[in-house]
Structures are given as C-alpha cells and as structure tokens.
Amino acid sequence: MNQRSGSEAIDPIQETLRDLACLAIVGDHVRWVLRGGDPAGFAAWLTVSTAKWRAWSDRVAAHMAHQDTPPDGRVRALARDIPWNWVPDGWLSTSEAVDLMQDRLRRLAEWAEARRSASTAREDEALLGEVQAGLEAQLEALSSM
Numbered sequence: 001m002n003q004r005s006g007s008e009a010i011d012p013i014q015e016t017l018r019d020l021a022c023l024a025i026v027g028d029h030v031r032w033v034l035r036g037g038d039p040a041g042f043a044a045w046l047t048v049s050t051a052k053w054r055a056w057s058d059r060v061a062a063h064m065a066h067q068d069t070p071p072d073g074r075v076r077a078l079a080r081d082i083p084w085n086w087v088p089d090g091w092l093s094t095s096e097a098v099d100l101m102q103d104r105l106r107r108l109a110e111w112a113e114a115r116r117s118a119s120t121a122r123e124d125e126a127l128l129g130e131v132q133a134g135l136e137a138q139l140e141a142l143s144s145m
Contacts, residue, residue: 012115024053037094109135
C-alpha cells in the first residue's frame with residue numbers, strides 16, 4: 001500500500017518508519033524557525049512530540065529488524081518524500097507552523113490507519129495502531145492549543 005502518488009510501492013512498515021523520521025526532522029526545523037506571537041508553548045509541544053516521533057521510529061525499526069527486514073533510515077530514503085515534507089524557506093509564524101504540523105499529523109494518522117486496516121499481520125497491526133493512536137492524540141492536543 002502506498003499513499004504517495006508517483007513513488008514505488010514499499011513495505012507499509014518501512015513507509016511508516018520513513019514518515020516518522022521525516023516528521024521528526026520537520027519538527028526540529030519548525031521549532032528552530034518559529035517567530036512571532038507566543039511560540040513558547042508550541043515550541044515545547046514540538047520538543048516533546050519530536051522525541052516521541054524518534055522513539056516510535058526506533059520501535060518501528062526494531063520491529064522490522066525482528067522480522068529480518070533491514071530498516072532504511074538513510075537520508076536518500078527519506079529524501080524521496082521531500083516534495084511532501086517541503087517546508088517554506090525562512091521564518092514561520094506560530095500560526096503557520098501549527099497549520100503545517102496539523103496537516104502533517106492529520107495525513108500521517110490517516111495513512112497509519114489505512115496501513116493498519118490493510119495489515120494481515122497481527123504484530124504489524126498492533127504497532128501501526130499504536131502509531132495511529134499516538135498521532136491522533138498529538139493532533140488533538142495541538143488542535144486545542
């Protein structure tokens with residue numbers, strides 16, 4: 001299953017790893033370029049969320065390794081999604097950054113749900129469900145900021 005148009009079909013668990021690793025990189029960048037308003041609360045949310053995305057990436061990679069599938073977290077593997085993970089140059093206002101992160105979380109939660117629903121392996125389904133629930137909880141928390 002592949003939700004990105006134009007890219008080759010890859011393993012849904014690998015794609016989840018790629019999504020989470022890219023999200024962590026985007027989260028760090030967004031935190032670094034925040035300007036205007038009162039970004040402190042959102043920056044703190046990003047710091048905590050980025051750590052969770054990295055922890056989930058580690059769990060997904062360990063899951064893949066346990067199934068004798070080499071996880072691919074190389075920059076060139078992540079760079080395949082540059083058009084989707086594009087962030088504008090320069091500073092971002094807090095409202096722009098919140099909108100950008102809400103969009104990313106919404107998409108990733110939808111993709112995780114689709115991958116979970118399509119999964120035939122119970123272990124994969126459980127892991128994808130955990131990622132989906134976590135992303136949805138983060139989206140809800142971000143929406144209430």
